[in-house]
Amino acid sequence: xxxxxxxxxxxxxxxxxxxxxxxxxxxxxxxxxxxxxxxxxxxxxxxxxxxxxxxxxxxxxxxxxxxxxxxxxxxxxxxxxxxxxxxxxxxxxxxxxxxxxxxxxxxxxxxxxxxxxxxxxxxxxxxxxxxxxxxxxxxxxxxxxxxxxxxxxxxxxxxxxxxxxxxxxxxxxxxxxxxxxxxxxxxxxxxxxxxxxxxxxxxxxxxxxxxxxxxxxxxxxxxxxxxxxxxxxxxxxxxxxxxxxxxxxxxxxxxxxxxxxxxxxxxxxxxxxxxxxxxxxxx
Amino acid sequence: xxxxxxxxxxxxxxxxxxxxxxxxxxxxxxxxxxxxxxxxxxxxxxxxxxxxxxxxxxxxxxxxxxxxxxxxxxxxxxxxxxxxxxxxxxxxxxxxxxxxxxxxxxxxxxxxxxxxxxxxxxxxxxxxxxxxxxxxxxxxxxxxxxxxxxxxxxxxxxxxxxxxxxxxxxxxxxxxxxxxxxxxxxxxxxxxxxxxxxxxxxxxxxxxxxxxxxxxxxxxxxxxxxxxxxxxxxxxxxxxxxxxxxxxxxxxxxxxxxxxxxxxxxxxxxxxxxxxxxxxxxxxxxxxxxxxxxxxxxxxxxxxxxxxxxxxxxxxxxxxxxxxxxxxxxxx
Numbered sequence: 001x002x003x004x005x006x007x008x009x010x011x012x013x014x015x016x017x018x019x020x021x022x023x024x025x026x027x028x029x030x031x032x033x034x035x036x037x038x039x040x041x042x043x044x045x046x047x048x049x050x051x052x053x054x055x056x057x058x059x060x061x062x063x064x065x066x067x068x069x070x071x072x073x074x075x076x077x078x079x080x081x082x083x084x085x086x087x088x089x090x091x092x093x094x095x096x097x098x099x100x101x102x103x104x105x106x107x108x109x110x111x112x113x114x115x116x117x118x119x120x121x122x123x124x125x126x127x128x129x130x131x132x133x134x135x136x137x138x139x140x141x142x143x144x145x146x147x148x149x150x151x152x153x154x155x156x157x158x159x160x161x162x163x164x165x166x167x168x169x170x171x172x173x174x175x176x177x178x179x180x181x182x183x184x185x186x187x188x189x190x191x192x193x194x195x196x197x198x199x200x201x202x203x204x205x206x207x208x209x210x211x212x213x214x215x216x217x218x219x220x221x222x223x224x225x226x227x228x229x230x231x232x233x234x235x236x237x238x239x240x241x242x243x244x245x246x247x248x249x250x251x252x253x254x255x256x257x258x259x260x261x262x263x264x265x266x267x268x269x270x271x272x273x274x275x276x277x278x279x280x281x282x283x
Numbered sequence: 284x285x286x287x288x289x290x291x292x293x294x295x296x297x298x299x300x301x302x303x304x305x306x307x308x309x310x311x312x313x314x315x316x317x318x319x320x321x322x323x324x325x326x327x328x329x330x331x332x333x334x335x336x337x338x339x340x341x342x343x344x345x346x347x348x349x350x351x352x353x354x355x356x357x358x359x360x361x362x363x364x365x366x367x368x369x370x371x372x373x374x375x376x377x378x379x380x381x382x383x384x385x386x387x388x389x390x391x392x393x394x395x396x397x398x399x400x401x402x403x404x405x406x407x408x409x410x411x412x413x414x415x416x417x418x419x420x421x422x423x424x425x426x427x428x429x430x431x432x433x434x435x436x437x438x439x440x441x442x443x444x445x446x447x448x449x450x451x452x453x454x455x456x457x458x459x460x461x462x463x464x465x466x467x468x469x470x471x472x473x474x475x476x477x478x479x480x481x482x483x484x485x486x487x488x489x490x491x492x493x494x495x496x497x498x499x500x501x502x503x504x505x506x507x508x509x510x511x512x513x514x515x516x517x518x519x520x521x522x523x524x525x526x527x528x529x530x531x532x533x534x535x536x537x538x539x540x541x542x543x544x545x546x547x548x549x550x551x552x553x554x555x556x557x558x559x560x561x562x563x564x565x566x567x568x569x570x571x572x573x574x575x576x577x578x579x580x581x582x583x584x585x586x587x588x589x590x591x592x593x594x595x596x597x598x599x600x601x602x603x604x605x606x607x608x609x610x611x612x613x614x615x
Contacts, residue, residue, distance in 0.1 A: 075587045083587070086528060086580030086583070090574060098571075202412070212405075250420040251416065251420065253415050254412075254413055256412055257413035258413060260409045261409045264402070268399065268401060
């Protein structure tokens with residue numbers, strides 16, 4: 001159960017959308033750090049509700065900038081989000097002043113209940129997470145928006161000729177990504193009650209790995225939120241296993257990297273086999 | 284006189300790094316005292332020598348239209364190995380081992396990208412994490428160096444410039460010579476410009492790409508060895524989190540196109556020096572080092588944007604006139 005509480009799962013649905021659209025969002029890690037830090041800093045100044053709204057707004061703003069640059073200006077999404085990652089990380093240090101942020105008056109209630117409360121016997125975070133995954137999956141598979149997104153990822157120009165506003169869709173995926181990551185940061189802050197500056201470092205790669213493990217195509221156009229959820233779950237369980245065996249963190253990094261390579265390899269081979277099979281052997 | 288003027292503006296427009304470099308140089312010189320001094324310039328060069336080697340290697344890969352994200356942590360790994368293995372097998376063997384490791388990593392990267400056709404981003408991103416893991420498995424804290432002679436190597440100077448600067452310059456000049464005078468260099472440009480055309484023209488594109496990845500990782504290994512020499516110790520956090528971003532920024536700032544096929548070593552040198560000046564300026568202004576990543580990120584995005592804008596100006600846009608398409612879709 002505690003594996004599902006991890007933050008990476010909460011970032012999975014929006015990352016799946018971005019990847020299906022054919023892009024990568026490398027800034028999720030630093031947006032996560034930024035949100036955690038900002039929500040706690042603002043909580044001490046203007047209270048929980050305003051802090052949460054402000055943080056979500058900042059997440060949407062970051063997503064909007066990345067989205068406009070990638071969707072409308074057609075810049076390479078990897079480089080743009082790489083740059084955003086640096087900018088947001090710097091802003092995190094700027095906001096926190098270099099120190100860890102801690103909640104004052106932690107007894108005030110319901111903010112911590114989000115992260116540490118229970119619905120019946122299931123942790124609140126798990127419930128929120130499962131609901132989010134379900135909503136995103138239904139939107140992806142059953143609405144016009146979802147199928148348009150898949151077509152944009154598959155062939156952007158063809159989808160534009162078919163009447164889909166591909167640029168707006170791509171921008172929307174980034175905005176959603178920023179917003180959901182900000183919310184994930186809020187939930188992380190509420191669970192732990194404090195914030196570290198570099199907590200999100202490296203998260204983006206693990207989430208992308210989980211999404212690819214769940215069957216999304218690297219070039220976009222196909223994928224499923226539920227399978228991405230399962231993919232990240234598998235990776236988290238593996239990590240947990242390493243920790244329980246007493247192996248150091250470095251083993252996790254090593255294993256994660258190797259798993260990504262193997263999974264992508266297998267994914268590409270199977271896709272090539274499918275194409276070759278259909279095309280009668282033409283590569 | 285007007286001929287000279289047009290010649291200068293032409294040069295400025297084609298080699299965008301020159302006006303960028305000059306503007307940064309002039310702004311820093313005028314507004315920051317202590318900037319315009321010989322000692323400071325030598326300082327800038329000395330601080331960026333190792334990053335220069337990193338960027339020089341990265342140029343080769345970017346010229347092919349790819350990029351290598353694993354160089355930062357590879358640098359950390361080779362640095363730790365060099366220092367850590369010196370008491371065990373001696374200085375020269377451990378340096379050679381680190382360099383061979385660099386070349387081997389480049390070979391693997393190249394093979395995965397060309398033969399298995401895995402996205403270079405994924406391969407090198409995975410590599411980045413893997414090397415970080417291996418480095419931390421080897422040592423969790425700073426490794427102390429033990430060879431005095433090694434330390435003196437980077438402390439010494441020749442004609443007023445520190446040795447590492449000369450090594451960096453040698454790499455850049457050598458790289459430029461390879462690009463301009465060798466067949467591999469010409470193949471690199473061809474493959475970067477249009478991979479399928481190059482393939483059809485008979486160039487072994489796979490081998491070219493693999494060789495470029497080897498060069499890039501080899502340069503990362505050299506940079507790692509030089510850092511080990513500079514500090515006479517090695518920390519497993521070297522190169523994390525953004526050494527690769529710096530190298531890519533230097534290359535792209537210099538004018539080499541990310542899509543490949545256009546650019547050269549002098550562009551990279553210019554980009555490197557410009558970034559070095561900006562870094563130095565922030566230090567002199569006593570801005571906190573957090574601003575570093577901020578500025579680097581902003582520069583990366585600006586340069587990317589200029590890359591697209593300038594490309595559209597010099598080459599007629601492919602999307603402009605699609606015969607038969609309705610007017611609404613013709614406007615891009």
